[in-house]
Amino acid sequence: MLQTVLIAITAFLLNIIFPWWSIAIPGLIFGYLFKKKAHVSFGWGFLAVFLLWGGQALYIHFANNGILSTRIAEMLGVGSPYLVILITGVLGGLVSGFATLTGTLFNKKVPS
Amino acid sequence: MSLVKPLISLIVLVVLAISLNTKFGSVPPLGKFFDPDAGFWANAERSLPDTDELNLDAIQGEVSVYFDERRVPHIFAESEYDLYFVQGYVTARDRLFQMEMQTYDAAGRLSERLGDRTLNRDLSTRRMGMPYGAEKAIELIKEDEKTWSALNAYSEGVNAYISSLSPKKYPIEYKILDFAPEEWTPIKTAHLLKNMTRTLAGGSNDDRTSNTMAYFGDDFIEKFFDVKPGLNDPIIPPSKTWDFDRVPVHTPDTLFKPASALELENFDRPEGVGSNNWAVSGEKTASGFPILSNDPHLGLTLPSIWYEVQLHAPGLNTYGVSLQGAPGVIIGFNENAAWGTTNTGADVMDWYEIKFKDGSKQEYWYDGEWKPTTMRVEEIKVRGQETVFDTVIYTHHGPVSEIESDINEEREPTYHALRWIAHEPSNDLKTFFGFNRMESYDDFKEAASHFVAPAQNFIFSNNEGDIATWISGKFPNKWKFQGRTVGDGTDPLYDWQGWIPTEHNPNIKNPERGFVSSANQESAAPDYPYYLDDDFAPFERGRRINELLAGMENITKEDIRRMQMDNYSYHAATILPEMLEWINRERLSDTELEILAEAEAWDYLNKAELKAPGIFRWWWSNFYNGILSDEYSTTDASLRWPSRDRLIEVIKSEPEFEFFDNIETEEVESRQRVVTDAFKETVEELTDAYGEFGDNWNWGVVINNDVDHIAFIPGFGAENVYSSGNSESINATRGSWGPSWRMVVELGLEVKGWGVYPGGASGNPGSPNYDSMLEAWRVGELYELKFMKEPPEEYLYELKFSSND
Structure with missing residues (x-):
């Protein structure tokens, strides 16, 4: 849980300044440090940025009265703006999940 | 210990990160695109922009921009340089993507950003000589210090905005298409204006008329293209007398016949390009001052082609709509005068058959000798592919197109040179700068005299009570019917031998009837000494406007607003009664009779809630095709089709018109047979398209009015806007074309304006302001335009510019 919170906060801060792929960096670091089981690492890492990106998207969706997310949903042919928010979360979650998994696996295999 | 697992992970x-950072086909880089901080989410407008102050080196004094509640910028500057700089800045701020795409299109550079899907469009743009024309225009503009400095100020303003942008702040389209804005330069404005010429004066019938003449004979041409419909009501009323002798031209003894039937690229103009304007004198208005109205009909897009703005500087205060990419106001008013415009359909695009000495195309035969050609290599960069080099040959006429003729027996290519007004050096902005500042009729006349292309029917009115029209533009001085067929490229008599002197252009000031008007119809009555074209818009809108205005007194702004929304179909009124008379009811089923009853009860108003307009439109179209398409499809050559208003005259007066017979059948069809078949076909087609007869046949649905995004991005447009109108009505809304700006100006001590366009000030699909005026436009409401003499007390927010020094 703490791992997820740390990843989310760090990813949020990095993402403000650096390109989007910087969201992978906290996963790598905190995955390495927390050294959890592989699937658990992936899960917490995924959840961190899924919630971060999904939450940000949801906030923007409401603040914008859904104007843009509705148009993007139509552009993508997905029907609902909530699916656009979901996709946003999943994309970020996947990157962070794999990053966290990678971090953990390196810690297990590299003697410290 | 194994590193396999961590390495695989x-x-x-x-791979995931790189994939999500890469563009695949038309799919944007997904990670980058969905990033809530810098992807498309960043374009979702969450609050109004704050009042802000910008310090820029290039600004000379202080500039304040006040955005009113519709977010129209009102720019108050201390110098013209600052004014145009800030106009460039705020226009880019609202419409950058559109500005860039329009000029990429005009310069034949779309493929540089969009890849090979636009390569054919670019090749065609280059082969028409669009960039060539823009280069010639900019040379002339450089000689006029005022225009040149305005263009430079505007460019610097656009660039100041672009350089303030981080990728996160790019308009959303850049994120979808994954490219960055580039530096703006003055020639882009020249490109943009040449694109207007392409849209409005890029049509030609030459090959089709030649083919039709060869195929159906001279009599057919005379019957359909020489004779004008009796209901024509020209722009300049026939009462006008012409007190000059025309400049003579030399006419060939016999008309050149092109070597072969051929098909030039399709330069047909869709109906819908066209406009209305009129001005009534104070004698006819309630206020005693003139009222001016204008609604240019163009492609309806989001964002709109127009950008509303007020420009205020010492010696200048004007309000109206601008084109994004050009400084100044194009249609609008100032404290003393108002102006409006419609397109003139004169023939300023001619094709010549060229005889080359040999395959090298280095020499061509002209006036009894071999003359050298020139070559222009067009370099077209293509995203993700190798650059395409296209060599275009030029004769003195212009660029040469090669036509792969599959119609002549030898199947040899034929060569055609294009002489086109867009190749002329021109400084058309000078006209608008003049309009922005004009006071008197003489100012109007002087400003209009600089206009080259696309030729326009400019109308004018001012506080002194004058109303006037000048048909402005450079017109080649032609012999009668010159250029309606393919010309002989070897014979100087087919060249444009000179120009109609500007003071001979059709014009009228303060006519007795108390109004001036235009709706793209014939410029002047047949006694006008020059030949302009044999093909102008059908009489319907023009005649309707003139009849309404002639019957109106004590006119108010509200009367004019209603008139802009007039949906009367002169077209239906001149033929539907006859179609109902001719149809054989015995052949109709009960349902068909019920549908016919809708058409019978119709009052010829193209209203959204009626079914008759759709039934009539499809029925007429099937009738028209039923009469002509059998004969027209007996050749592969493209032929010229008669205008509907002239065909109606012929079929009404000639019950035995030979084209009624369907040549593909044994029997001889009658008028009754064709009109009845057409009706049955219509019922079938409408049922297929819209289901069983019912409310889904309402014209508001059948009109098929989509306001698409300029790059056709799904979801970014407004589909199926349920509206009244039709191309033959004053309210010429139909199928993505229509009134792109409706404006009414009441002159007087305090000039007042009203207007609307189908869109909003913001070009951002993530802003509520993107399409906020669409509904008002749909139902024909107008907004009062906040024309300010002083900086306002109240406004939505403010943008201040000041110098760094």
């Missing part, structure tokens, strides 16, 4: 991560 790392590779998956890296």
Whole structure:
């Protein structure tokens, strides 16, 4: 849980300044440090940025009265703006999940 | 210990990240695109822009921009340089993507950003000589210090905005298409204006008329293209007398016949390009001052082609709509005068058959000798592919197109040179700068005299009570019917031998009837000494406007607003009664009779809630095709089709018109047979398209009015806007074309304006302001335009510019 919170906060801060792929960096670091089981690492890492990106998207969706997310949903042919928010979360979650998994696996295999 | 697992995981991560950062086909880089901080989410407008102050080196004094509640910028500057700089800045701020795409299109550079899907469009743009024309225009503009400095100020303003942008702040389209804005330069404005010429004066019938003449004979041409419909009501009323002798031209003894039937690229103009304007004198208005109205009909897009703005500087205060990419106001008013415009359909695009000495195309035969050609290599960069080099040959006429003729027996290519007004050096902005500042009729006349292309029917009115029209533009001085067929490229008599002197252009000031008007119809009555074209818009809108205005007194702004929304179909009124008379009811089923009853009860108003307009439109179209398409499809050559208003005259007066017979059948069809078949076909087609007869046949649905995004991005347009109108009505809304700006100006001590366009000030699809005026436009409401003499007390927010020094 703490791992997820740390990843989310760090990813949020990095993402403000650096390109989007910087969201992978906290996963790598905190995955390495927390050294959890592989699937658990992936899960917490995924959840961190899924919630971060999904939450940000949801906030923007409401603040914008859904104007843009509705148009993007139509552009993508997905029907609902909530699916656009979901996709946003999943994309970020996947990157962070794999990053966290990678971090953990390196810690297990590299003697410290 | 094995590193296999962590390495596999790392590779998956890296591949994932790289994939999500890469554009695949038309799919944007997904990670970058969905990033809530810098992807499309960043374009979702969450609050109004704050009042802000910008310090820029290039600004000379202080500039304040006040955005009113519709977010129209009102720019108050201390110098013209600052004014145009800030106009460039705020226009880019609202419409950058559109500005860039329009000029990429005009310069034949779309493929540089969009890849090979636009390569044919670019090749065609280059082969028409669009960039060539823009280069010639900019040379002339450089000689006029005022225009040149305005263009430079505007460019610097656009660039100041672009350089303030981080990728996160790019308009959303850049994120979808994954490219960055580039530096703006003055020639882009020249490109943009040449694109207007392409849209409005890029049509030609030459090959089709030649083919039709060869195929159906001279009598057919005379019957359909020489004779004008009796209901024509020209722009300049026939009462006008012409007190000059025309400049003579030399006419060939016999008309050149092109070597072969051929098909030039399709330069047909869709109906819908066209406009209305009129001005009534104070004698006819309630206020005693003139009222001016204008609604240019163009492609309806989001964002709109127009950008509303007020420009205020010492010696200048004007309000109206601008084109994004050009400084100044194009249609609008100032404290003393108002102006409006419609397109003139004169023939300023001619094709010549060229005889080359040999395959090298280095020499061509002209006036009894071999003359050298020139070559222009067009370099077209294509995204993700190798650059395409296209060599275009030029004769003194212009660029040469090669036509692969599959119609002549030898199947040899034929060559055609294009002489086109867009190749002329021109400084058309000078006209608008003049309009922005004009006070008197003489100012109007002087400003209009600089206009080259696309030729326009400019109308004018001012506080002194004058109303006037000048048909402005450079017109080649032609012999009668010159250029309606393919010309002989070897014979100087087919060249444009000179120009109609500007003071001979059709014009009228303060006519007795108390109004001036235009709706793209014939410029002047047949006694006008020059030949302009044999093909102008059908009489319907023009005649309707003139009849309404002639019957109106004590006119108010509200009367004019209603008139802009007039949906009367002169077209239906001149033929539907006859179609109902001719149809054989015995052949109709009960349902068909019920549908016919809708058409019978119709009052010829193209209203959204009626079914008759759709039934009539499809029925007429099937009738028209039923009469002509059998004969027209007996050749592969493209032929010229008669205008509907002239065909109606012929079929009404000639019950035995030979084209009624369907040549594909044994029997001889009658008028009754064709009109009845057409009706049955209509019922079938409408049922297929819209289901069983019912409310889904309402014209508001059948009108098929989509306001698409300029790059056709799904979801970014407004589909199926349920509206009244039709191309033959004053309210010429139909199928993505229509009134792109409706404006009414009441002159007087305090000039007042009203207006609307189908869109909003913001070009951002993530802003509520993107399409906020669409509904008002749909139902024909107008907004009062906040024309300010002083900086306002109240406004939505403010943008201040000041110098760094």
